[in-house]
Amino acid sequence: MRPFTVVICVDHAFVSGGQSKVAIESALGLKAAGARVIFFSACGPADARLEAAGVETVSLGQHDILGNPSRLDAARQGIWNFEAAKALDETLSALARERAIVHVHGWAKALSPSIARPIQASGLPAAYTMHEFFLSCPNGGFYNFQKNEVCPLKPMSFACWTTHCDSRNYPFKLWRNIRLFIAEHVAHLAETFSDILLLSDLQEKVLASCLPAGAAIHRVTNPVEAEPLGHKGDPTDGGFLFVGRLSAEKGAFLFAEAAQRVGVTPIFIGDGPIAGELAARYPQAQLLGWRSPAEVRAAMRAARALVFPSLWYETFGLTALEAKAMGTPVIVADGCAAREAVEDGVTGLWFKSGDGESLASAIRELRNDAVIAQMSNRAYDAYWASPATLERHVAETLAVYDRMLARATR
Known part of the structure; x- marks a missing residue:
C-alpha cells in the first residue's frame, strides 16, 4: 500500500455513542494498517488509545450542541461552527501535496455544515459514513417522535416544515430545518462527498431519492468487538x-x-x-x-x-x-x-x-x-x-479509499 493520509472528522473524540466508537476504532485500525491518520473533532478529551497508537489528534475542546451552557451559542455553533471550519482548513491546507482523503463520520452534534467549505477548498476526495440520516432528514431519523412512528414526509417539503416531529419541541424542529437548509443550499454539504458509505440494505432503500447525484455508494461493515467463545454450555439459561x-x-x-x-x-x-x-x-x-x-x-x-x-x-x-x-x-x-x-x-x-x-x-x-x-x-x-471484525472493516474501508485515490489521480 502506498502511503496516504486520512483525516477522520467526527463530533466527539471520545466514545459518546456508536458513531464516535466506530470512528475511533476505524482510526486505530487504519493506523495499524500503515496509514497516517489525523483525527479531527470538536469535542474532547481525545480517547487515550488514539495518542498511544500514534494517531494525530486535533480536538477543539468545544461543547456539543446539547452540552453547551449557552443556548444561543449552541444554536449558532450548530448552524455554522466558524472555529471548526477554520481549524479544519488549517489541517487540510497542510496536506495539499499529499495523497490524502477526508472521511466524515459525523457533524450534526458539534462540527456543523461549515466543515464542507474547507473540504471543498482542499480539493481532496471526501467520504461520508451514514451512521444516521442527518444529510437528508432534519431530525436525523426519518421518524416522528411525537407519533412514535416512521415519518413518510419528503424531507424539507412544506409538510415537513409544518410538522412537529422532533423529540423536544417545535421551535427546535424549525431550527433543525434551518440547519439542513443551510447545509443544502449554502454549504452544499452532501455534494462535498464523492463517496457515501452505507451500513445496510434498508439505508439504501430509504435514501434512494436523497443521496447526492453522482456519488459512489459503498457498503462497509461496522466492527464488532467479540471473541469466539464457542457454543454456549446451556443456551436455555438466562432471560x-x-x-x-x-x-x-x-x-x-x-x-x-x-x-x-x-x-x-x-x-x-x-x-x-x-x-x-x-x-x-x-x-x-x-x-x-x-x-x-x-x-x-x-x-x-x-x-x-x-x-x-x-x-x-x-x-x-x-x-x-x-x-x-x-x-x-x-x-x-x-x-x-x-x-x-x-x-x-x-x-x-x-x-x-x-x-x-x-x-x-x-x-x-x-x-x-x-x-x-x-x-x-x-x-x-x-x-x-463471516465475523464483523475490525480487520474486515479496515479492509473494506481501504478498498473504498483505493478507488477514491485512483479517481483523484486520474
Whole structure:
C-alpha cells in the first residue's frame, strides 16, 4: 500500500455513542494498517488509545450542541461552527501535496455544515459514513417522535416544515430545518462527498431519492468487538435482554409490554429519558443501567435471547451482531435495519414492527428450550462464518479509499 493520509472528522473524540466508537476504532485500525491518520473533532478529551497508537489528534475542546451552557451559542455553533471550519482548513491546507482523503463520520452534534467549505477548498476526495440520516432528514431519523412512528414526509417539503416531529419541541424542529437548509443550499454539504458509505440494505432503500447525484455508494461493515467463545454450555439459561438507549423510538416500552403479556421479566441494560417511566409502569422489569462493554458482552452471552424492538429504521443494529457473536438468538423488529443480521426462524425471529402481540408471540416461541438451543448454535455459527471484525472493516474501508485515490489521480 502506498502511503496516504486520512483525516477522520467526527463530533466527539471520545466514545459518546456508536458513531464516535466506530470512528475511533476505524482510526486505530487504519493506523495499524500503515496509514497516517489525523483525527479531527470538536469535542474532547481525545480517547487515550488514539495518542498511544500514534494517531494525530486535533480536538477543539468545544461543547456539543446539547452540552453547551449557552443556548444561543449552541444554536449558532450548530448552524455554522466558524472555529471548526477554520481549524479544519488549517489541517487540510497542510496536506495539499499529499495523497490524502477526508472521511466524515459525523457533524450534526458539534462540527456543523461549515466543515464542507474547507473540504471543498482542499480539493481532496471526501467520504461520508451514514451512521444516521442527518444529510437528508432534519431530525436525523426519518421518524416522528411525537407519533412514535416512521415519518413518510419528503424531507424539507412544506409538510415537513409544518410538522412537529422532533423529540423536544417545535421551535427546535424549525431550527433543525434551518440547519439542513443551510447545509443544502449554502454549504452544499452532501455534494462535498464523492463517496457515501452505507451500513445496510434498508439505508439504501430509504435514501434512494436523497443521496447526492453522482456519488459512489459503498457498503462497509461496522466492527464488532467479540471473541469466539464457542457454543454456549446451556443456551436455555438466562432471560430476555434489551441493550441500548432507553427511549420510546428504541421500543423499550413495547418490549416491557410484550414481556408482561407473556409473564417473563424484561431485562434492560442502558439508560435514557424514559427510564423513570419505564420503572414506574413496569415494576417487574430489571433496569441495570449502563454497563462496560465487557459486562454487556457477558450479559449477552448469559441471556436466552436479545430483543431488538426498535420502532425506527436504525442504520445497522450493532447489538444484534454482538449477540449473535455470543451465541444468543435475536428477536428483531422487521422494520429496522437490524433485521438484516437475523435469518428469521434460523438465528432468531422477526416480529411485526410496533406490534406488541407479535413480539409477545416471538418471546413465547423462544421459551421453547429445543428451539432456543438450536437457534443459539446457528446464531453463533452464522456470525463466526463471516465475523464483523475490525480487520474486515479496515479492509473494506481501504478498498473504498483505493478507488477514491485512483479517481483523484486520474
